[in-house]
Amino acid sequence: xxxxxxxxxxxxxxxxxxxxxxxxxxxxxxxxxxxxxxxxxxxxxxxxxxxxxxxxxxxxxxxxxxxxxxxxxxxxxxxxxxxxxxxxxxxxxxxxxxxxxxxxxxxxxxxxxxxxxxxxxxxxxxxxxxxxxxxxxxxxxxxxxxxxxxxxxxxxxxxxxxxxxxxxxxxxxxxxxxxxxxxxxxxxxxxxxxx
Amino acid sequence: xxxxxxxxxxxxxxxxxxxxxxxxxxxxxxxxxxxxxxxxxxxxxxxxxxxxxxxxxxxxxxxxxxxxxxxxxxxxxxxxxxxxxxxxxxxxxxxxxxxxxxxxxxxxxxxxxxxxxxxxxxxxxxxxxxxxxxxxxxxxxxxxxxxxxxxxxxxxxxxxxxxx
Numbered sequence: 164x165x166x167x168x169x170x171x172x173x174x175x176x177x178x179x180x181x182x183x184x185x186x187x188x189x190x191x192x193x194x195x196x197x198x199x200x201x202x203x204x205x206x207x208x209x210x211x212x213x214x215x216x217x218x219x220x221x222x223x224x225x226x227x228x229x230x231x232x233x234x235x236x237x238x239x240x241x242x243x244x245x246x247x248x249x250x251x252x253x254x255x256x257x258x259x260x261x262x263x264x265x266x267x268x269x270x271x272x273x274x275x276x277x278x279x280x281x282x283x284x285x286x287x288x289x290x291x292x293x294x295x296x297x298x299x300x301x302x303x304x305x306x307x308x309x310x311x312x313x314x315x316x317x318x319x320x321x322x323x324x325x326x327x328x329x330x331x332x333x334x335x336x337x338x339x340x341x342x343x344x345x346x347x348x349x350x351x352x353x354x355x356x357x358x
Numbered sequence: 359x360x361x362x363x364x365x366x367x368x369x370x371x372x373x374x375x376x377x378x379x380x381x382x383x384x385x386x387x388x389x390x391x392x393x394x395x396x397x398x399x400x401x402x403x404x405x406x407x408x409x410x411x412x413x414x415x416x417x418x419x420x421x422x423x424x425x426x427x428x429x430x431x432x433x434x435x436x437x438x439x440x441x442x443x444x445x446x447x448x449x450x451x452x453x454x455x456x457x458x459x460x461x462x463x464x465x466x467x468x469x470x471x472x473x474x475x476x477x478x479x480x481x482x483x484x485x486x487x488x489x490x491x492x493x494x495x496x497x498x499x500x501x502x503x504x505x506x507x508x509x510x511x512x513x514x515x516x517x518x519x520x521x522x
Binding site: 273 | 361362365366369370373374377383386387390391394395396398399400403404413416417419420421423424426427456459460463471472473474476481482483484492493494495496509512513516517520
């Protein structure tokens with residue numbers, strides 16, 4: 164029969180002999196920094212590239228109307244926004260988390276982040292669709308004008324497609340994301356309740 | 359205190375805490391490493407308002423807790439007799455017995471709830487209750503009751519397991 168003090172003695176005898184040494188940890192820190200720097204540079208380059216691409220597009224094709232150019236710009240903004248909301252948002256939020264808080268405060272902070280994420284994603288998707296729709300409609304205007312029948316047909320098909328995405332894909336995507344985030348929040352709340 | 363000294367003093371303790379939480383050696387090592395990367399990055403923001411140990415334990419326990427965001431593995435840590443043996447260096451029979459006992463201990467801790475695992479690990483590290491209250495954010499009164507209960511549960515489970 165062992166009592167708690169025996170257990171404590173046993174616990175303190177655990178020694179992991181293969182832990183990396185301090186120098187290796189510092190090496191990891193440097194690696195992480197370099198990676199972060201590369202990522203930031205990469206993101207900046209991507210953004211610059213996109214703007215150059217827009218400029219070249221406008222210059223090369225010499226579109227007659229301003230609607231076409233604005234259409235292209237809005238569409239590209241929507242796409243960039245989509246990429247950011249989908250992949251970077253969570254990391255951005257988590258990077259701000261303060262690990263030196265007490266456990267209960269930290270968990271509450273995580274819940275707040277998840278709620279923010281939920282709000283931004285829902286609004287983000289809606290905004291994404293609105294920008295994309297306006298962008299496409301404006302973009303097509305110049306070409307549709309040239310031939311009325313062709314224009315009406317193209318608009319009808321495009322708008323039907325957009326409507327389908329708005330009422331089906333958008334709702335489904337939001338529901339799926341909400342489900343994931345809600346599960347996360349539930350898990351964190353369960354931990355908080357244990358305390 | 360220099361980083362290297364901090365690391366030498368606290369890394370075995372932090373490893374045990376993480377091991378108590380995840381009961382998986384490689385995972386615990388990763389978490390220990392993650393903790394000290396954070397410690398290094400935040401060291402200049404540390405203002406002696408608490409003991410450095412408390413501060414590091416707070417970071418480590420939060421890193422453990424946030425594993426719930428990263429994987430569903432966390433929800434099904436179960437006691438398994440087939441759990442891989444720890445590659446502690448075994449020199450003789452006595453040491454072998456010790457290794458087995460340590461394994462049993464970690465298995466028993468793994469049966470507790472996540473937050474209980476953290477609390478008991480801090481108790482096993484001999485941290486004063488006041489500090490544990492500061493790390494977890496629970497009131498001291500509440501904590502005292504909890505610690506008493508967890509100690510009892512763990513001792514019972516450990517002795518039950520030893521009988522098998």
